[in-house]
Amino acid sequence: MDKQSDPHANGAPDPRASGASPLVELKDIRIAFGGVQAVDGVSLDLYPGEVVGLLGHNGAGKSTLIKILSGAYKADSGEIWINGEKASIHSPRDARRYNIETIYQTLALADNLDAASNLFLGREIVTRMGFVDDARQEAETRKIMARLNPNFRKLSEPVSALSGGQRQSVAIARAVYFNARILIMDEPTAALGVHETAMVADLIKELKAQGLGIFLISHDTREMMELCDRVSVMKNGQLVGTERVEDVTEDDILSMIIMGKNPKRDAA
Amino acid sequence: MSDTDTVPNAAPSGQRPADKAPARSFLNQLELDLRLLGMVGAFIIVCVVFNVLTDGRFLTPRNIFNLSIQTVSVAIMATGMVFIIVTRHIDLSVGALLATASAVMAMMQTRWLPDMMGLPLGHAALPWLSILAGLITGAVIGAFQGWLVGYLTIPAFIVTLGGLLIWRNVGWYITSGQTIGPLDETFQAFGGINGTLGAQWSWIAGLLAAVVAVLALWSARRNKIGHGFRVKPVWAEAVVMAIIVGAILGFVAILNAYEIPSRVLARDFAARGAEMPEGFTASYGIPYSVLLLIAVAVVMTVIARKTRLGRYIFATGGNPDAAELSGINTRLLTVKVFAIMGTLVAISAVVASARLTNHSNDIGTLDELRVIAAAVIGGTALSGGIGTIYGAILGALIMQSLQSGMAMVGVDAPLQNMVVGTVLVAAVLIDIIYRRRVGGK
Numbered sequence: 001m002d003k004q005s006d007p008h009a010n011g012a013p014d015p016r017a018s019g020a021s022p023l024v025e026l027k028d029i030r031i032a033f034g035g036v037q038a039v040d041g042v043s044l045d046l047y048p049g050e051v052v053g054l055l056g057h058n059g060a061g062k063s064t065l066i067k068i069l070s071g072a073y074k075a076d077s078g079e080i081w082i083n084g085e086k087a088s089i090h091s092p093r094d095a096r097r098y099n100i101e102t103i104y105q106t107l108a109l110a111d112n113l114d115a116a117s118n119l120f121l122g123r124e125i126v127t128r129m130g131f132v133d134d135a136r137q138e139a140e141t142r143k144i145m146a147r148l149n150p151n152f153r154k155l156s157e158p159v160s161a162l163s164g165g166q167r168q169s170v171a172i173a174r175a176v177y178f179n180a181r182i183l184i185m186d187e188p189t190a191a192l193g194v195h196e197t198a199m200v201a202d203l204i205k206e207l208k209a210q211g212l213g214i215f216l217i218s219h220d221t222r223e224m225m226e227l228c229d230r231v232s233v234m235k236n237g238q239l240v241g242t243e244r245v246e247d248v249t250e251d252d253i254l255s256m257i258i259m260g261k262n263p264k265r266d267a268a
Numbered sequence: 269m270s271d272t273d274t275v276p277n278a279a280p281s282g283q284r285p286a287d288k289a290p291a292r293s294f295l296n297q298l299e300l301d302l303r304l305l306g307m308v309g310a311f312i313i314v315c316v317v318f319n320v321l322t323d324g325r326f327l328t329p330r331n332i333f334n335l336s337i338q339t340v341s342v343a344i345m346a347t348g349m350v351f352i353i354v355t356r357h358i359d360l361s362v363g364a365l366l367a368t369a370s371a372v373m374a375m376m377q378t379r380w381l382p383d384m385m386g387l388p389l390g391h392a393a394l395p396w397l398s399i400l401a402g403l404i405t406g407a408v409i410g411a412f413q414g415w416l417v418g419y420l421t422i423p424a425f426i427v428t429l430g431g432l433l434i435w436r437n438v439g440w441y442i443t444s445g446q447t448i449g450p451l452d453e454t455f456q457a458f459g460g461i462n463g464t465l466g467a468q469w470s471w472i473a474g475l476l477a478a479v480v481a482v483l484a485l486w487s488a489r490r491n492k493i494g495h496g497f498r499v500k501p502v503w504a505e506a507v508v509m510a511i512i513v514g515a516i517l518g519f520v521a522i523l524n525a526y527e528i529p530s531r532v533l534a535r536d537f538a539a540r541g542a543e544m545p546e547g548f549t550a551s552y553g554i555p556y557s558v559l560l561l562i563a564v565a566v567v568m569t570v571i572a573r574k575t576r577l578g579r580y581i582f583a584t585g586g587n588p589d590a591a592e593l594s595g596i597n598t599r600l601l602t603v604k605v606f607a608i609m610g611t612l613v614a615i616s617a618v619v620a621s622a623r624l625t626n627h628s629n630d631i632g633t634l635d636e637l638r639v640i641a642a643a644v645i646g647g648t649a650l651s652g653g654i655g656t657i658y659g660a661i662l663g664a665l666i667m668q669s670l671q672s673g674m675a676m677v678g679v680d681a682p683l684q685n686m687v688v689g690t691v692l693v694a695a696v697l698i699d700i701i702y703r704r705r706v707g708g709k
Contacts, residue, residue: 072593083279093595108593110586112653122581122594124576131574139495 008131018244021047021084021214024182029068029078038064039075041239046182046213051204055257056218061237063216066184069215070102071095082182093122101175102184109167111160115152116141119174144173145221148203164197167248172203183207183214189223221250221257235260300508303312303647303702308663318673320682325653326673329526334528336523337460339365340557341659342635343632346642346660347568351551351605353643354585356652357417357434358423359429359606362613362639365409366632367439368616373402374448374627377455392415394457409435410610411603418602440629449626458621463556467524474520477562478513487510524551557619561661564615569657570607581605586653641688642667645695667691 003183004116005216020075022045039061039241046052054062069071071092080087082098089095095102102108109118116137125133125140138155149169159167165225168188175183189197204227207213224231225245235238239255248262256262316354317453318326325331338421352359380388387394403697414433417424424696465473492499499505504557528550537544584591584598592598616635621627646663647653667688674684 091595092593096595105594106591108590110583110590111655112586113583116592117579117583121579121591122596124579126576131570132576132579134574135491135495136495138497145481209522 013165014098018075021079023045023050023083024069025079025081026065026069026213027079028066029080030076031064031068031073032076037237038133039068041078042234042237042239044232044239044242046215048181048213049208049211050230051208051214051216051228053224053245054215054234055136055219055224055231055253057235057257060257062234062238063186065234066186067101069095070100070131070184070196072102079180096123099179099181100184101178101180101182103150103168103171103175103188104186107169109159110230112210114156114160115145115159115162115173116155119177121174123178133188140177141173144177146212148173148176148228149199163196164191165193165199168196168200169203172200181212183212184217185214186217188216188252189218189220189221193213197223200231221253225250233257281438283521286398297551303656304662306698307646307659308665311662311669314673318669319679322673322676325676329522329671332522333526333555333677335665335668336558336626336671337468337555338672339510339665340555340561341616341623341632342638342642343561343661343664344564344616344619345609345613345635345639346646346664347564347657348433348609349639349643350568350655350657351581351608351659352424352648353571353648353650354652354655355581356585356588356603357601357602358430358640358650359413359424359431359604359609360636360640361413361428361435362609362616363635363637364432364435364439365610365613366460366617366620367629368409368435368442368637369402369406369614370621370627370631371439371442371448372405373398373455373547373614373617374451374621375442376401377452378448392454395452398455399618402617406610406612406614406617407607408610410613411607411609414603414606415605418599436629438631443627443629445629447628449627451621451622451625451627452506454627455618456622458556458560458618458686459625460555460619461552462622464552464555465559467551467553467557469522470520470551473554474517478516482509483514484676485512523555524553526552526582528552557623560619562613564612565657565661572657577601577604579618582653584625595600627651628686638664638667641692645692647699649699664687 006042024044024046025261026042026044029039029042030037035158042061042065044052044065052110054066056062064073066073069089071089071094080089081207082100089100092102110121113121116134119141120137125136141155145155149166152166152169154162154166157172162170168191172188186220188204189200192200201223204214204216216224216228228245230242230244231248231253232242235251240260241262243256243262252262269357274354311363315327321392345366349359366664377394378389381391381394381397382389382564392609409431413424413583416422416427440475440647452575453462455563464470489499489505490687509567530544530549533548534544570578572581580598580601583594584601586594590596591601620631630679642664644650645665645666646656646659670688671684674687
């Protein structure tokens, strides 16, 4: 990669300058699916209390890259560092051990189960006898939902009966409840209406204020400019560049996405 | 519960007192499962219609007794098929696997143990060692098929279609095609008529079950109150308890009303060298096989609703990707589900061969279709994620009632199968319409 991939290229003051070690460092990640290099030597980092946006066309490799961090795929080469230590993530379970939570584009909920069962899926509260404690799970769900989405009422119905926003709040509640420190959101608002999108945006801001690091994937450049601290643009599996949002315009980002280069940088 | 509960109970408890909730209908207050009511209703209609057509011969204690022991084998397997279908698989091999398990058990108790281990025929350990061998056979073969499906990703349809051809003929080779019998007498007690609790113990079992049911309902209610959830009014709880207790004790009363024919009793007395007292009567009571079914139903329901395994089975059926991303090992889960199925098949093999008092090669033929039909009539969705254990058992009961009812009325055998086939398709159609109405998927 070239100089543009250096995140410290433009020395604006930011939390990273304080010397704190990054929450996440992806170093030279590569993965190929039968001949196609889906992610080709990408390096990214993420600091606590920061939102980093990932932009690019469909098939640019954003989701693939992020699935490597969340344990769904295994990289062919490259390293993942969490809190300054080398991490080995081979499955979603491993990722959870590093407090990495993922909220997927496809709303990864089991439609036939209720909100509480989904929230605790894979990490059920059990009684001393080893049985799932539904009542306690429901009580906990009620508590966290009261905080995240006070209008949420349909606790004992299958989540298929919920609206897109309500379903997304179940997914977000899952991340928040289990004290995620690193949150990956893959198009969290793609299936949502205007009001619900605003709700998710507020949530992202709140989580950021709590010191979580968030990777956000979206196609909506304007939304990204508003929510993110930095944006990284990918094209054909490679990183085009990472920019602080105050240093670039929406048009700059668009040309990075489309042409694979930053016009300003080239002019400079 | 998380599967098919469709009774609207989304009132935001804790926010306003329950007594201010809008007036709810009588049935709503009882919080009964509408689907369960529908199936019980269908079953009652079938029974009443056949009772009229047979001039009251259908709903006699004797026929109800027979009906229940005829249902057991298919019903036990149907509970396992629920898990298989819920995880979006299918098992076509259960009838053939039943033959293999039955063959192993028959050979164990008549040849292998007596000839190789030197245990004499009639030895007390024979039936139990045989059953153990059968259960292991079923579980191992089931797990193997599950491994082929889960880890080698061969479609379950293909694996078990192959199994259907393989296991029946493995059974044939084990016995060299011979019918093996008579089976051990203790073993035969699991078949139905040859092993029953008798009147007194049936009442004790019934009362015990009633007490357990009431306690379970009560502790669930206390648990809900403990977390500040809304609960139904006490009178509604009492009505539900009364219905359950009434059903349990009514069932026991009916089975106890079926008396052992006096010539059978006289023969038993004669065998013991005693004289039968004048006017002596005795009842069959609850067959062991029915107790076995009830035990399987309870265990499977607890697994489905109260354990992580059950939660993962339903989650995987609802959305396999979500389950995988939640850290659930869906491959291993597939192995477990098929192993459970295989074990249940072996239990059914005990009941089926004990009922026939011997093992024959065609045992369990076409059972795969009956089992799948029972699960599906009972509301298990082939698209996965939805199904209940009680539904599958009711489905088996409804099918068996139809079949034996038609036989009693004298309907031609080909027509019987046509009716059962039609009912299967119609049941699924009704289920689809019902789900659309209540706003599921």
